Amino acid sequence: MPGFISPYRGVRYHLNEYKGRPINNRQELFNLRYSSLRSKIESTFGVLKNRFKILFAKPYYPFSTQVDIVIECIILHNYIAIEDPGDELLHEDNFIEDDVGEIANEDEDGVVDFSQTMTQREERDSRNEWRLKRDQITVEMWHDYYNKYHGGDTTDIGM
Template identity: 65%
Template sequence: MRQAPDDISQEIVNNPLYPYFKDCIGMIDETHVDVMVPIKLVARFRGRKGVTQNVLAACTPNKLFTYVLASWEGSANDYRILQDALSRPQPHRLRVYDGKYYLCDARYPTMLGSISPYRGVRYHLKEYSGKTPKNRRELFNLRHSSLRSKIESAFGTLKNRFKILCAKSHYPFSIQVDIVLACTVLHNFIIAVDPSDELLNDDEFNEDIDDEVAFENDTNLVDFTQNQTQREQIESRNEWMTLRDDIAWAMWVDYYDKYNHGVTTET
């Protein structure tokens, strides 16, 4: 087993996608948990999956939750919730580390601290079944999806273990929020004391994949992690998109050096 440097997680080093995602500190995604709310609030919490709370979380490749933000309405836009997570005061804020990033799906933009897949390019693992990548963007999306699927598996494991998250609760809403947080804490405790736990190592509990709304060409998105002018925000996003391009090219060169004798022709 390769030994991880001090600033890189052991899970990333041991992953076959190392060193391409060596600066990745985790994956970001959201999940929906059924809730019971007063009738006057039902419309606010009703979304595509019924009356739910939308829960944003970040986790490591070994399914350890490192950040959880519960209580948002099920109808809330995923990117709006991410903005909230980035703008909250410490210690309730999603931390963005210098030079490090999270992997997220196309519902979130590529910007400071997060890298999403290329839009308009096949992404989910099932789309690549029996097919090989035709260009660097497809290869990047395939490997991005492979690593990011760990958080889908983490959500599936969480709900399979704690059935209370899959049933309507009659507790006050504030307690329903606390139940979500308590279940993630217990989930992390199980990882710490029994990393060989059967449920933790069963990836068949992946959540269903939703249709994604991509923000790739929206240059008006605001980065709440810094006080920046609109021009600085655009320049920052372009830097991170360039980093994604560099990672994609490095993957492609190595891929074809191994399988096509160094020929890097794309289709």
């Protein structure tokens, strides 16, 4: 990806911060859904890592091979889920911890270095582009949310 959509800073983010409290504005709605999606993705990778131990290993394969391994694990996992819907790994909450001490930009034996060199202007322009995309998504989410739950009144409660 050339960029990254981040949650809004200074706005509730963690799922437990929303328990029993209403959503007050579009930024809170975006952060809630962002956090929910991240939690589901982490849980899914936890299931995959529990099932396929090769995903725990430090990647010494070329990047294209790493991609193939993950895709093949997902295909096998989906096949198991279809053939055995009662599989115990499908019904557990699985979360993975962030890898501590991993070197992000190893550049040996075909392992891809993900660092990119950009000028400060290019970095600023890219951040602004992704913030604009986030804001557009946020407005669309807010309109959908209010059309569904509040009859179309899209006024932010807390603003």
